[in-house]
Amino acid sequence: MTIEAVISEVLQRIRPSEEERAFVVELMEELKGLAEETIESSGLDVKPHFVGSLAKDTYLAGDHDVDLFLAFPLETPLEELRKKGLELGKVIAKKLDSYEIAYAEHPYVRAKYRGVSVDLVPCYDVKDWKDVRTAVDRSILHTRWVIENIKGRNDEVRLLKRFLKGIKAYGSEIYIRGFSGYLAEILVIKYGSFLGVLKNADFMLRQKIIDPGNWLKREYELAMKTVKRETGEDRPLIVIDPVDPRRNVAANLSWEKYGRFYFKAHQFLEGPSLSFFFPEEKAGGNYLEELRRKGTHMVTLLFEKPNLVDDVLMPQLERSARGFERALQREGFRVLDWNVGHFRGKAFIMLEVDRLEREKVRIKPGPEFFTERGWDFYRKNERVWLKGKRLYAEKRVKEGIVDVISELLSKNQVALGKTLREHIGGADVLLDYVPEELEKEAYLFLSREKGGLK
């Protein structure tokens, strides 16, 4: 297939139909009317703003969640905004099908209406970056900037977003650290098209700084401060937010996700195929065979999933997995890799290790011999020897990894995500075995089909 043929086929699938467009437009008008009506009757000075991909017309077919921001005057105290904003959201949501309260920097209402998710988020009605007070305030500015600059290249953004989703590099959530929708929009605006962005995968990494808002001319000092800070953090890209010189739009983009984009962009240009956009689901395989093939083992900790959103839970699971990695390495097990996640009310940490049993003795380093502590060490230990001036002794230790893990946990020697300690304490520890629902996950993890580039 030629690039043109692939792109045209992809667009067929991701460009919203006239029908969907009409539905979306109708929905937004209806919601706007509802919001204005409610605001009016509540006597508040609030403006409803649509933000996000719907407002920018960069949403993918079938993916049309609504972000309706409720913008309060700048002089509103923060506490009042939080309280009244949530209340207002609730009053609006009551006229919709259903709703619940969700939590980000401040609480907001997540409603359902005509099968669509509708977020009702209070924010400040900012005119420019100097007014920004909460994390969500910029969304209105982003939406406006994209609308002003996109100049009909909406489908190019759709292509890039779908490509990034296909290669698993999309999503700015902290546990994903991929490309955000806004970053994709900026890149298309900067490089003119979907293919323009792909062709510059190498160049933009080398150029490093992208400044579509021209801040390095307009606000040199602030912009340079951002560049210096983000260079210090060694980000793959520094994209100075066109609406705020203090912010790197790509601050949350990891080298790993940029690397995926880098290789896949090159490969797509060399051999275009639909599969970059719509990869076949991995077939899976036998994880036990994979363990035999590699000569390794897998320890899985399985425990109640705490009631946390992914944005909070996933980083804590990752932190805990790294804690186990370090603690087990210290104890003489090699951890080749780890994997975390959750399914049906359970959270899991998978650790691929070199073996399930270690030797029964460990070598314990002691102090220098000619010290008080040297004598203590000499007296307390049965088998003692010197290497240079330092004493060493043999120490009997637990052999099996399950015993080692429970000892580590009981002695509090694993750095765990803070709210997970209790849950992990009660975890089942499974050796070279997972429940049926995790078999595919285990295979994809062990075979590196999950984290791998190929």
Add this chain to the structure above:
Amino acid sequence: MTIEAVISEVLQRIRPSEEERAFVVELMEELKGLAEETIESSGLDVKPHFVGSLAKDTYLAGDHDVDLFLAFPLETPLEELRKKGLELGKVIAKKLDSYEIAYAEHPYVRAKYRGVSVDLVPCYDVKDWKDVRTAVDRSILHTRWVIENIKGRNDEVRLLKRFLKGIKAYGSEIYIRGFSGYLAEILVIKYGSFLGVLKNADFMLRQKIIDPGNWLKREYELAMKTVKRETGEDRPLIVIDPVDPRRNVAANLSWEKYGRFYFKAHQFLEGPSLSFFFPEEKAGGNYLEELRRKGTHMVTLLFEKPNLVDDVLMPQLERSARGFERALQREGFRVLDWNVGHFRGKAFIMLEVDRLEREKVRIKPGPEFFTERGWDFYRKNERVWLKGKRLYAEKRVKEGIVDVISELLSKNQVALGKTLREHIGGADVLLDYVPEELEKEAYLFLSREKGGLK
């Protein structure tokens, strides 16, 4: 037993009897006569000197090897001294029972006479340290200094030597790095008695510098240079040679051997017993049981012993063992300890390891992804992933330690003692098994009774 009782019993055993003394005196006179006669008839200007523990009367009962040095005038060229010295030694030795040529800094004659080993060593007839030209020249000065300063404390030296032998801290050979006889004599002269030396085990370590020749007054700069150099080398003791301010008598004493002396001296003073001087031979035990107890494994390399003296062979075996330690650690095996030695024409290297098989895959770190080499690595490897900006891949490797060792050797990836490479290349590699003659050695090694302090 009281200290006095122990000491008196030990002296009974180590002080030469009147009979032995008479034999030694007679032997020395006879050898002296023979030497003088030979020198005279050869027309050389050479003086025979007895040196070593016989000359100083600090030898242990039954241990009366003769060191007869043949001192040439200072103006003799070195080549001539080597040649004529060896010839002269041979002519003398021909009048004895048998002889062979031995090699140190220069070759010398090692003869046998009336059951006693007689070394005939050519040297310069030095008057003081400024004349010293070869390593052996100082012996005459040492002998003279000890005779002048020992003041009847010969038995105290005998006690200290026997104690050091008993606790395995005696011998200045490079593969032993313990106390030399001369160092024992100096310490007795300095601290007045055997017990005086033991009581100062802690103090002398802290004081660090012992200067019985008063060089820090007489030759301040030279002596300070020695102190600074030896401090830089982090020696446990700096004993400025009373006959040569440039030399640390304890330069070859290791921390390990000093540590043995340190602990045993304290323990002897607290609980005196004959066993410090005459330890019971270790009973030995079952090395296979020891391996089971520890949950470890032993790899033994067994090969033809090259025709080298211990002074040369042992350091090379040690160097090779350390080479295997490092190489195997790199390959994912943990080496707990090693042991080397030789018996009946065979040399061996024992390695205690955590396991005999490792996992079948290793993680191979690659280059940063956005480079030429990054693309190469990506293309060449099947399972590739990113950690930060660095690529990694899975690599299939040999599982068994025997295969790993032969691969390491064939790729020349083990740092080996230089003359051993060929011999080790043809080694038998034994797993958890040693020939019967090595069973006790293996047990003592694994149980830490060999290298241990207790």
